[in-house]
Amino acid sequence: MPKTIAEAKVVGQRLLNSSTKLIDVYAPEIANQAVPGQFVNVQVCKNTAPLLRRPFGVAGVNKEQGTFTMIYRIIGEGTHILADVCAGDVLSIVGPLGHGFDMSAGKPLLVGGGLGLAPLLFLAEGFGEGKADILMGGRTADELFWTKLYEELCPEMFLTTDDGSAGTKGTVMALLPQLLAEGGYDCVYVCGPVPMMRAVANACLEAGVKCQVSLEKYMACGLGACLSCACEGIGKRLKVCKDGPVFWAEEVGEW
Amino acid sequence: MVKSLYEGRLAVDIAGLKMATPVTTGSGTFGFGLEFTDFLDLEKVGAVCVKGTSLLPSAGNKGQRAVETPSGMLNCIGLENPGSDYFLEHTLPELRKYDVPVIVNIYGHSPEEYGEVAKKLNVDGVDAVEINISCPNVKEGGIVFGTCPDAAAEVVAQVKANSEKMVITKLSPNVTDIVSMAKAVEEAGTDAISMINTLLGTKIDIERQRPVLGNITGGLSGPAVRPVAVRLVYQVAQAVKVPIIGMGGIMCAEDAIEFMLAGASAVAVGTANFVHPDIAETIAHGMLAYLDRHKVQNITDIVGLALPEGKASMPLFR
Structure with a gap:
């Protein structure tokens, strides 16, 4: 699957909550190739500062229109610049990068928190309407604006918040053991903060359910060349960008 | 037989390479080059210099x-x-x-180990070895080969004694007097x-209050x-006769031209490979445009033009 440098035209972007934006770009060469779990590396401006591209998971594609979606939190220099990009602007985007999720699950459960819910959205789309269930966790109800994006793809949604303002009070671990025991899931896909992924991976291991994790590490090239995003594997170093970002939970030795 | 690209106008011969x-x-x-074949034609790159290779596998740092820094990045x-x-x-x-x-x-933990790696690379398909003398010198207890002229010369001598290939020595800028380093490795035969x-460099996370x-x-x-x-290329170019491969923040053809003039x-x-994975190929086009703009036939004609006086082998007049 060839990777390309696309001159992607911005279709538009909108706010999802106070600090999170969704952006659609026209880049058929990437939209047609990308599979759930892959990411792209975006040059947010042509200057040398900020110098490096910013990696974002693909949150969905529209092959008919040649567009794909990214969702990001406005958090640093790069994303502040990206937030000001307008429809018609052109972004240089390298992708699609990395390996996607295993799609062979019969009854998948997606587990995510924060921006980890972006690549999982594309995964839910990949499984098709109604096939995957989702368990999402956030600190407050405001962080679970994702339900609107998921409601058609995943009719069965389980929610947790740290403060109890939506769904069950606690982390996703408040619900996961019971879901694993009674839900009949044959594979869990988790993407979110490291403590969440670690806890979910361990619970799956204990319950004997397969589990894939999607990791995030600081990276420069996204191509397997710079070795910035190394992650401890079993007996070897893994490159998150090229060997991942999706791994089987048991491949990751860092936890 | 060397292939000809761009009517030979960009062809260079670096000590036989x-x-x-x-x-x-x-x-x-640039990894091993193979990571970039989706973006460029490797055969249109002057040479591929692969990732530092040692005798035994190395896991690198934890x-x-x-991390990105203003117009740059730090890596360890x-x-x-x-x-x-x-x-x-x-x-x-x-x-x-x-x-x-x-x-x-190539790199090693002792001059002898550098020599051993160089010897292993005496095979078809390897055209040159580049000695990395910026890694910790375990044998001498933390001194860096790249900052002591005698230690650097010893490494170069070991590699030269063991290698059948063209030998390049890569200098560290973290020295007081780079000219003495350059002269030492030249004398040792690079x-x-x-x-x-x-x-x-170092970057501190001010919220975590940690590096x-x-x-x-x-x-x-x-x-x-x-x-x-x-600046360092400009200094060393006036002090040594061996050819220099200049690098440091080149993002476009104009930047590359600057080094050649120096x-x-x-x-x-x-x-730049991280940001523009096709740059090792595309930069050549900008070089040709520069040559045309300055009515110069070959890229070799501009080497050292900005020096106070051209090196002996270079044209003294434009």
């Missing part, structure tokens, strides 16, 4: 390994590599499918000099270091 363009890739920034990868045997068995055969000169960056390696990098210090690269690199006979693009 014939390249179709003066653009090589900085070690550690913790965060890179720690020379992670699969080792020379793996390289020879698995990577080189793949790379040899392309008609492009291959430079292998065929060419590449410069500069990264500058040491960002797992290794605390890292090597600074990118456009932020370019004026330093150009006395570099070839250049390497490094950090």
Whole structure:
């Protein structure tokens, strides 16, 4: 699957909550190739500062229109610049990068928190309407604006918040053991903060359910060349960008 | 038989290493070249310089390994590599499918180990070795080969004694007097000099109140270091006769031209490969445009033009 440098035209972007934006770009060469779990590396401006591209998971594609979606939190220099990009602007985007999720699950459960819910959205789309269930966790109800994006793809949604303002009070671990025991899931896909992924991976291991994790590490090239995003594997170093970002939970030795 | 690209106008000969363009890739920034074949034609790159290779595999450093800085980045990868045997068995055969000169960056923990790696690389398909003398000298207890002229010369002598290939020595900018380093490696027999390696730097996370990098210090690269690199090339070009491969923050053809005017006979693009994975090929087009604009036939004609007086082998008049 060839990777390309696309001159992607911005279709538009909108706010999802106070600090999170969704952006659609026209880049058929990437939209047609990308599979759930892959990411792209975006040059947010042509200057040398900020110098490096910013990696974002693909949150969905529209092959008919040649567009794909990214969702990001406005958090640093790069994303502040990206937030000001307008429809018609052109972004240089390298992708699609990395390996996607295993799609062979019969009854998948997606587990995510924060921006980890972006690549999982594309995964839910990949499984098709109604096939995957989702368990999402956030600190407050405001962080679970994702339900609107998921409601058609995943009719069965389980929610947790740290403060109890939506769904069950606690982390996703408040619900996961019971879901694993009674839900009949044959594979869990988790993407979110490291403590969440670690806890979910361990619970799956204990319950004997397969589990894939999607990791995030600081990276420069996204191509397997710079070795910035190394992650401890079993007996070897893994490159998150090229060997991942999706791994089987048991491949990751860092936890 | 060397292939001809761009009517031969960009062809250079670096101490016998014939390249179709003066653009090589900085070690550690281009993987093994194979990672970039979706974006460019490897055969249109002057030479591919692969990731630092040691006798045995190395896992590199733990913790965060890179961070962006103003117009640059710090890295502390720690020379992670699969080792020379793996390289020879698995990577080189793949790379040899392309008609492009291959430079292998090598490092060791003692002069003898440098020599051993160089000896292993006396095989078809390797065109040159580049000695990395910026890694910790375990044998001498933490002194760096790259900062002591005598230690650097010893490494170069060991490699020269063991290698049948063209030998390039890569200099560190983290020294008081780079000219004495350059002269020492020239005297020890290096065929060419590449410069500069990264500058040491540190970034602190002010919220966590801790250094960002797992290794605390890292090597600074990118456009932020370019004026330093150009100055050092300019100095060394006046002091040695061996050809120089100039590098440090080259992002475009104009940047590369700057190094060549300062006395570099070839250049390497490094950090720019991370941002523009096709740059090692596309930069050649900008070089041709520059030659046309200045009514110069060959890229070799501009080498050292900005020096106070051209080197003996260079045209003294424009």
